[in-house]
Each structure stands twice: as C-alpha cells, then as structure tokens.
Amino acid sequence: MNVAFGFKAHSGWAALVVIGAHDGELTVLDRRRIELVEHDWAKQPYHAAENLQAEAARDLVGRGIDEVSRIAVREVRLALRRERERKNKVIACAVLVGNPMPEWSVEEILAVHFRMHQAEGVLFRDALIAACKTCKLKVVAIQEKQLRTHAEKTLRMTAATLDKKIAMLGKSIGPPWGKDQKEAASATLIALA
DSSP: EEEEEEEEETTTEEEEEEEEEEETEEEEEEEEEEEOOSSGGGGGGHHHTTOOHHHHHHHHHHHHHHHHHHHHHHHHHHHHHHHHHHTTTTEEEEEEOOOOOOOOHHHHHHSSHHHHHHHHHHHHHHHHHHHHTTTTTTEEEGGGGGHHHOOOOOOOOHHHHHHHHHHHHHHHHHHSHHHHHHHHHHHHHHHHO
C-alpha cells in the first residue's frame, strides 16, 4: 500500500499521522505523538540561552538544534521501518509550516523575545523537513494557515466534504483525534494526492 506521513510540530514534539491508500480506500495506519527532545531545556533552546553570555548562548542553542535534528531523523527512520515491516511504501511526507524566518544570528534572535518564540517554532518544523529529506522522502511543506484552502484545491473537494472525510478517518482509529491529528491527516491526504 502507498502511504504518506503528516506532521504537525510543537515545541519538543510532533503529531504524526500515517495514512495509506489502496484501491481508492484510505486507512489510518498510525497516529502517535513523537518526542523530539531528550532534555526539557531543548524544547525552548533560545529561552534557555536567554541570560547566557554570547558564546555560551550560541553553544547551548547549537546543542539544542543538534539534539532536535538527531531525534527527528531517528523518529522518521522508526516510522519508515514500521511501514516497511507492514510491506507499505512511503511515497511522501507532509509537514505543516509557518512563515519563513530571516537568517538571524543567535544574538539577533535573543535580542527580541518574540524572535525566540518564532525561532523555536521554526526549529521543530525545519528539523522534521530535514529528517524526511535525510531519509530520502519527498517532502510537501504546507503553510498551516493555508491548509484548508490547499486541501480543497489539491483534493478537489469542499471544506464540508473534507471535514467529513477527516472525521471518518478519526472514527476508524479512535481517540485521540483532535485538532493536531485532523490537521496532520489533512496534510497527509495532500501528500498522498
């Protein structure tokens, strides 16, 4: 069966939804929360570095980014392995993203509190995208604010039809099937299209 992954990232973790398509039928094969950090401070590495001297701040942020990147690759590889064991072929991976961020230095990010939040939001999404590319998966980055419009256009269905399809997929696997899972599932359907 051809399958796709859909990720919705948060600080320190992501919702993963895996959907397969066979003969026009969709099946939710997996739905889980994946942890992307081993240390609590790595959930917000810029905040953790806020009061440090410049060199120590760069070092801490770098270690946080390395940790997230390493764990994201490990988690994508585990998800791939699970699907290969089921004899499924992963054809794409969708990651919900926000607005791009300027190429600020650590010092420039730490100088403005809002930038720290922005950088930490981008960190986890970018780590998932990089992990999927490392695993040689086709990546579909979808602007989170444009998800519904993108889904309606790509899947050629109305918002009401999409909502029903997502609700039915959720019923097939049971809870939890909240906003994160629904959005990751919508992104996954786009990746499968």
